[in-house]
Amino acid sequence: MSRPRRSNAWRLVWIAAALLFTLHHDFWFWDDRSLVFGFLPVGLAYHAAYSIAAALLWLAAVKFAWPSHIEQWADAGAPPPEAKRGGRS
Amino acid sequence: MNLTLAVGDHTPLLVIVAYLALLIVLGVASARLFRGTAADYFLVSRSVGSFLMLMSIFGTTMTGFALVGSTGKAYSTGIGVYGLMASWSGLIHSACFFLIGIRLWAVGKRHGYLTQCEYFRERFDSPALGYILFPILVALVIPYLLVGVIGAGKAIQPITSGTFPDLFPVLKPDGTPNPALHGGVPPWLGMGVICFIVLFYVFFGGLRGAVWANTLQTLVFMITGVVAFYMIASKLGGLTVASEAVAAHEKAATRLGREGLIGRAQFFTYCFIPLSVGMFPHLFQHWLTAKSAKAFRLTVVAHPVCIAIVWLPCIMIGVWAAAALNPPAADANTVLGRMVSTFVHQPWLSGLLGAGILAAIMSSLDSQFMCIGTMFTRDVVLRITGPDRFTDGQKIWIGRGFILGIVIVSYLLALVLQKGTHVFDLGVWCFSGFASLFPLVFAAVYWRRATKAGAIACVLVTAVVWTIMFTLDMIAKADRPPGQDDETLVFGAVMPVTIIFAASTAALIVVSLLTPPPRREAIDRFFDPLETA
Numbered sequence: 001m002s003r004p005r006r007s008n009a010w011r012l013v014w015i016a017a018a019l020l021f022t023l024h025h026d027f028w029f030w031d032d033r034s035l036v037f038g039f040l041p042v043g044l045a046y047h048a049a050y051s052i053a054a055a056l057l058w059l060a061a062v063k064f065a066w067p068s069h070i071e072q073w074a075d076a077g078a079p080p081p082e083a084k085r086g087g088r089s
Numbered sequence: 090m091n092l093t094l095a096v097g098d099h100t101p102l103l104v105i106v107a108y109l110a111l112l113i114v115l116g117v118a119s120a121r122l123f124r125g126t127a128a129d130y131f132l133v134s135r136s137v138g139s140f141l142m143l144m145s146i147f148g149t150t151m152t153g154f155a156l157v158g159s160t161g162k163a164y165s166t167g168i169g170v171y172g173l174m175a176s177w178s179g180l181i182h183s184a185c186f187f188l189i190g191i192r193l194w195a196v197g198k199r200h201g202y203l204t205q206c207e208y209f210r211e212r213f214d215s216p217a218l219g220y221i222l223f224p225i226l227v228a229l230v231i232p233y234l235l236v237g238v239i240g241a242g243k244a245i246q247p248i249t250s251g252t253f254p255d256l257f258p259v260l261k262p263d264g265t266p267n268p269a270l271h272g273g274v275p276p277w278l279g280m281g282v283i284c285f286i287v288l289f290y291v292f293f294g295g296l297r298g299a300v301w302a303n304t305l306q307t308l309v310f311m312i313t314g315v316v317a318f319y320m321i322a323s324k325l326g327g328l329t330v331a332s333e334a335v336a337a338h339e340k341a342a343t344r345l346g347r348e349g350l351i352g353r354a355q356f357f358t359y360c361f362i363p364l365s366v367g368m369f370p371h372l373f374q375h376w377l378t379a380k381s382a383k384a385f386r387l388t389v390v391a392h393p394v395c396i397a398i399v400w401l402p403c404i405m406i407g408v409w410a411a412a413a414l415n416p417p418a419a420d421a422n423t424v425l426g427r428m429v430s431t432f433v434h435q436p437w438l439s440g441l442l443g444a445g446i447l448a449a450i451m452s453s454l455d456s457q458f459m460c461i462g463t464m465f466t467r468d469v470v471l472r473i474t475g476p477d478r479f480t481d482g483q484k485i486w487i488g489r490g491f492i493l494g495i496v497i498v499s500y501l502l503a504l505v506l507q508k509g510t511h512v513f514d515l516g517v518w519c520f521s522g523f524a525s526l527f528p529l530v531f532a533a534v535y536w537r538r539a540t541k542a543g544a545i546a547c548v549l550v551t552a553v554v555w556t557i558m559f560t561l562d563m564i565a566k567a568d569r570p571p572g573q574d575d576e577t578l579v580f581g582a583v584m585p586v587t588i589i590f591a592a593s594t595a596a597l598i599v600v601s602l603l604t605p606p607p608r609r610e611a612i613d614r615f616f617d618p619l620e621t622a
Contacts, residue, residue, distance in 0.1 A: 020180060024172065025357055031348035033336060039328035041345040041408070044168040047176040048401055054179040054393040061187055062386045071382045073617040074195035 009064035016057055024050065102249045102274070104440025105447065108309070109286050112302055112451075116290025119298040127484045130295035131203050131463050137300055137378040139387040145300040146375055146388050147395045148307035148452030150182060150366055153240045154516070155399050155449050156314055156442075160428075161421030163407025164414075167344035169351040170407075173359045175400040179393030181363035187389045189367045190376045192534045194385070196615055197377040204460075205373045206468040212533045214611050215541035221548050223468050226370050227461060229522045231499070232515040234457045237450045238503040241283040242276030244450070247426060248443035249273040269423075280503050283447065287455045288496045291462075292489055296378060299455040306448035311398055313445025317429060317438065318402030321409070324432040331409045341411035354582040361586040365523035367530050371456035374463060458499075462492035518559055521586035525551045528594040532601075537612055543601030550596035551589060558585045 029043040036045040128134050137145070162170040193208070202208045205226065210219035247269050254272035261267050274282075290298035325331035335341045343349060347356070366372055379385060403425065410424045414431070418424050429435075429442055466488040471478070479487065529547045532539035558580065580588060 017180075017184070021360075024176065024180070024360070025353075026172070027353070029346075030353075031346040033342060033345035035329075035332055035336065035345075037328075039332040040405075041168045041332070043346060044171055044401070044404060047168075047172045048397055050172075050176045051179045051393045051397040054176070054183065055390055057180075058183045058187065058389045058393070062389055066386075067191065067382070067617075069619040070191060070195045070617055073619065074198040074382070076199070 007064065009060075013057070013061045013065045016060065020050070020053060020057055098436050099252055100436035101440035101443055102252050104437055105245070105248070105443050108444040108447070109282070111305070112286050113289060115301050115305060116294050116298050119290065119294035119301045122297060123293075123295065125482065125485075127481045127488075129297070130485045130488060131459075131466075132374070133295070133297045133300060133378045135198060135378060136380050137384060138380050139384050141300050141304055142375075142379055142384045143388045143391055143395070144304035144307045145378075145452075145456075146186070146372065147392060148303035148310075148449075149369075149372060149375060149456045150178075150453075151307070151310070151396075151399060151449055152237060152453050152516070153244065153446050153450040156310060156403055156446050157240075157244070157422055157425055159400055159403040160407040160410070160425040161418075161423075163344070163404040164410045164418065164424045165421045166350045167347060167411075168404060168408060169347035169356065171400055171404045172347075173351060173356060174362075175396050175404075176393075177360050178363040179396045181360060182366050182396075183389045183392045185364065185367040186376075186385055186392065189530055189534055190372075191382050191385050193373060193530075194376045194379050194382060195617070200614070203374070203377065204464050204467045205368075205370050206464065208373075209529070209533060209544065212612070212615050213539070213541040213544045214607065215545065218541060218544050218548070219468065219472075221545060223464065225522075225526075225548060225552055227464065229519050230370060230457055230461055231502075233519040234454060234461075234499055235503055235506060236516045236519075237454045237457070238280050238284060238499055239276070239507050241447055241450045241454075242280035242503065242507060244443060244446045245279035245283075246270050246273035246276055247423075248439055248446075276507055277504060280500060280507070283451060283454070284496050284500045287451055287458060288493065291455050291459050291492055295485075295488075296374065296456075296459055299459050300375075300378065302455055303452045306452040307395075309448040310445040310452075311395065313441055313448075314399050314402045317425070317433075317442060318406060320433045320435070320438060321406055321428050325409060325413060331413070332405075335408055335412040338412035341408075344408045344411045352582055355584060358583040358587040361524050361584060361590050362517075362520050363524075364527040364590075365520040368523040368526040370464060371453075371460035374460045375456060458492055458495055461495050462488045465491040465495075518555075518562075521584070521589060522551065522555050524586050525555060525589040525593045527590070528597050532597055533615075536601075537616065538601060538606055539597065540601045540604045540607055542604040543597045543599075546600040547593045547597035551593040554589045554592045558589060 026043065026046050029046050032042050034042050036042050040048070123129060124134060126134070159170060159174070162174075196202070196208065196212075200208075200211070202211075206219040206223050209222055210216055250268070250270055250273035252272050252274070254266070257272055257275050259267045259270040259273070266272075290302050294301070322328050322331055325334070332345075335345060376385075406428055407424055410418070410428050414424070414427055418427055425442070426439075429438055466484060470487055471484070526548065529544055532544070532547075561580075562585070
């Protein structure tokens with residue numbers, strides 16, 4: 001079987017993941033004590049937004065980089081339900 | 090915790106008892122659906138859907154630290170704690186679920202695995218790897234489990250203080266009652282009750298009981314944090330007033346930034362710690378319960394948001410406490426309790442907070458008990474006796490016997506170690522150990538050239554370097570009081586996991602490349618040809 005062709009969206013997801021990893025180190029807010037919306041420290045607001053960005057990133061990964069073939073592969077060789085499996089290999 | 094209540098006020102205890110009773114009911118209900126097979130007892134017949142998957146995995150990865158520790162660390166170290174632990178975890182936990190969890194679910198379903206040792210043993214065609222890995226995994230899980238048991242016992246006592254002054258007196262050296270603990274349920278009893286409750290629903294309901302209980306517990310501790318945040322903010326005069334008080338406070342204002350509180354290298358190298366989820370044996374077992382690969386989707390996407398929902402309120406409460414608590418808290422772990430008792434004065438909220446803390450702790454404990462029972466049954470008993478020596482029913486009772494034994498041993502160890510000096514620091518070291526084994530699972534899933542010798546070298550180097558660094562840390566902090574040891578967790582400005590991780594990765598790669606590649610026919614069955622051809 002041939003390897004599935006990686007889409008541009010798939011590549012973009014992983015570039016975005018690498019970018020997000022880099023953006024975690026927010027040295028520009030390191031000692032900024034200003035408050036966003038009057039109560040949220042800007043460094044904390046940044047990382048709260050980072051959490052949301054992480055969720056969006058993984059949403060994109062699920063949509064564009066999902067290994068859809070893996071389910072078929074798992075089922076193809078699966079032992080019947082409730083099959084006994086023991087210790088020695 | 091320091092929830093000082095009026096003598097004889099039973100409300101917090103009643104809230105906690107009601108919650109624990111609910112867990113018993115849940116255990117009974119889950120046991121009624123039990124199909125009587127080993128696959129159902131140990132893996133819920135691989136039938137868990139999206140929502141239960143999210144709740145059980147999120148609950149398992151969050152411990153009592155998510156509520157109590159996060160508030161206390163924010164109180165002493167400021168907002169940087171969120172970036173250090175929560176936002177890194179949001180990115181990296183989901184990456185592990187996506188890149189590792191789904192693949193292990195698939196290979197587990199295809200070949201019928203239940204434990205990590207079974208998988209690694211066959212993936213690297215090496216029974217020796219299984220024998221080496223088993224004691225290391227158990228040795229890393231048990232201290233992690235003890236942290237939960239001891240934490241639960243210590244959380245219950247101050248929450249129930251004042252309830253039984255005649256039965257459980259706690260006096261100061263001068264003979265007067267200690268208001269924080271006097272009359273509270275003592276740790277030996279609290280730990281015993283928690284062990285019994287978890288044992289009950291795991292013993293009868295198996296992993297289904299744990300999954301159901303985790304779902305309830307996760308909802309409880311998520312709601313607890315948000316309710317506490319709302320009520321404390323209201324009593325402090327609103328969100329803006331509370332935060333401006335911190336900004337105007339000479340000492341507390343530093344908590345709004347990170348300078349001088351967290352090192353930059355430490356902030357970055359904390360990224361290795363969340364990799365531990367890739368090697369947690371209890372999480373491995375949860376992954377295998379998924380009905381389909383699609384059941385992972387909600388977990389992958391929602392996990393970072395769930396972390397934010399729990400951590401953000403607690404971090405803000407901790408930061409506000411830096412300006413609001415007078416006198417300052419001597420022990421950072423008491424901050425959340427003091428904020429509730431000082432500003433809210435609601436015994437039911439104290440009870441809810443107690444239930445939330447116990448929920449966070451128990452939602453990890455049940456999976457750990459369950460996975461160690463499964464590992465002993467599969468990786469020890471069935472390895473020695475052979476797979477067909479016992480019927481399915483007998484295997485379930487062997488598993489139950491081990492779970493019972495582990496609960497008893499854990500309880501006795503917790504009794505002995507509860508007054509020990511550095512038990513809670515073991516938690517970070519356990520995470521570091523699991524994280525340093527991450528290269529093993531990553532190579533098993535993605536690197537066909539990885540060899541059995543490379544895998545064994547990776548495990549052994551992790552064990553040796555971890556032991557050396559752990560010993561150095563213990564020596565360095567030998568004379569320090571508990572709770573003030575964090576500084577020694579940094580070696581040369583970086584987290585020790587960085588060094589152990591680098592060593593284990595190097596060992597895996599170098600030894601694999603120096604040894605003959607594995608036979609293609611031996612490893613083909615572990616790789617989806619559509620992904621790796």
